[in-house]
Amino acid sequence: MSHAAIADKRPGSLRGARLPQWGPYAIAAGSVAAGLGISAGAGLHSSIQWALIAAVLYVLGTYGIAARVEGRRQAKDRVATSFVWVAFLLAVIPLASLVWATVKRGVKVLDGYFLTHSMGVVADSEPGGGIYHAILGSLEQVGLATLIGAPIGVLTAIYLVEYGRGRLAKAVTFFVDVMTGIPSIVAGLFILSIMLMLEMQPFGFAGSLALAILMMPVVVRSTEEMLKLVPNELREASLALGVPKWRTILKVVLPTSIGGITTGVMLAIARIAGETAPVLLLVFGNPFINSNPFEGAQASLPLYIYQQYSQSAGSTYAYDRAWAASLTLIAFVMILNLLARGIARWKAPKTGR
Known part of the structure; x- marks a missing residue:
């Protein structure tokens, strides 16, 4: 057995504990559920409000869980990654909503005669x-x-x-x-x-x-x-x-x-x-x-x-x-x-x- 393999099995291995691959998805699902629960309890009816709450909970939850399992240094890296995903969704969701609303309302009269x-x-x-x-x-x-x-x-x-x-x-x-x-x-x-x-x-x-x-x-x-x-x-x-x-x-x-x-x-x-x-x-x-x-x-x-x-x-x-x-x-x-x-x-x- 190689020295690297032996080192991985030792308690003091350089390769520390890591979150499973499904970890970020589980945190995201929990954040969405918590955001919906908080919005329902507070009487918030806007989709934007519960989405923002879920985004904040996702960033905080990612840092807290990652810091406990992987350490603060790796947690900061995961928080930066989570910010990138949140920014991506904030850019894509309004665009997708705009396209969906335009298609939904525009197909009513859009036909060969109209063109x-x-x-x-x-x-x-x-x-x-x-x-x-x-x-x-x-x-x-x-x-x-x-x-x-x-x-x-x-x-x-x-x-x-x-x-x-x-x-x-x-x-x-x-x-x-x-x-x-x-x-x-x-x-x-x-x-x-x-x-x-x-x-x-x-x-x-x-x-x-x-x-x-x-x-x-x-x-x-x-x-x-x-x-x-x-x-x-x-x-x-x-x-x-x-x-x-x-x-x-x-x-x-x-x-x-x-x-x-x-x-x-x-x-x-x-x-x-x-x-x-x-x-x-x-x-x-x-x-x-x-x-x-x-x-x-x-x-x-x-x-x-x-x-x-x-x-x-x-x-x-x-x-x-x-x-x-x-x-x-x-x-x-x-x-x-x-x-x-x-x-x-x-x-x-x-x-x-």
Whole structure:
């Protein structure tokens, strides 16, 4: 028998007592039961209240039991782990609750007719109607904003990482940081002021310009971080072979970071897809189908949701349409993220077999 095995069996072994693998689960189950009991005894009816009580009991119970069985040092490690799990649940539960509520209420009217028809002459208080005009408007407005904002953002990030030196680069970085936190209504007011000076009427492309302003700083920041992750050895190896810097960026740097850049662009698209304020100011909404974003008012999904929900006080039909449009918008963002992952895998550099 080895010396390690003999040491494990001795009373003074370095390997002390440990909680069983099912220990944390038992503590969690006991905390939930205790939280429910305390909530029932105190007359608390909110699920949030008993969940918070259970979370506190879980952390305290983990420390107390682990300190008694494993010692204080190991107990502190388990408490840190329990804090991570509690934070994870606090982040996931509201998200899951939001998705569940949207699906539960949105499927009532979400069908083929709803997706392929516009509101037209249907009043908000009447049944029927659909979101085809809003889907078409959102696709065109977000698509045009992406065609404007994504190239400018990526090229700006390339300048800051690969070429930017001195005061100009610092000034660009400062303004990008400022634009990252700019409220969407400010971007809408900026474009609206230009429209008023030119005496222009609301149209879809005006909303695209405001959305592009909101999109650019997000693309710049995400692309900049992805470019910084590319090892300098790759650039130096390419330059040592006599490849020009612009070609090194095009053939080495961008292909290496294309997955992260694509993900950043998709996150920016997901952010602007749900903006309502610029669209409300600049696009104005339209119950009829308008496939020309350069002329006339146009609908969009966020604006459609706002308009229907604002009319839901006197009509359950408008309330159901608002939730169905919300579910469609969530599905749209989810599809964009799945496409981003697919493109990132497809364009990721191959490292060989």
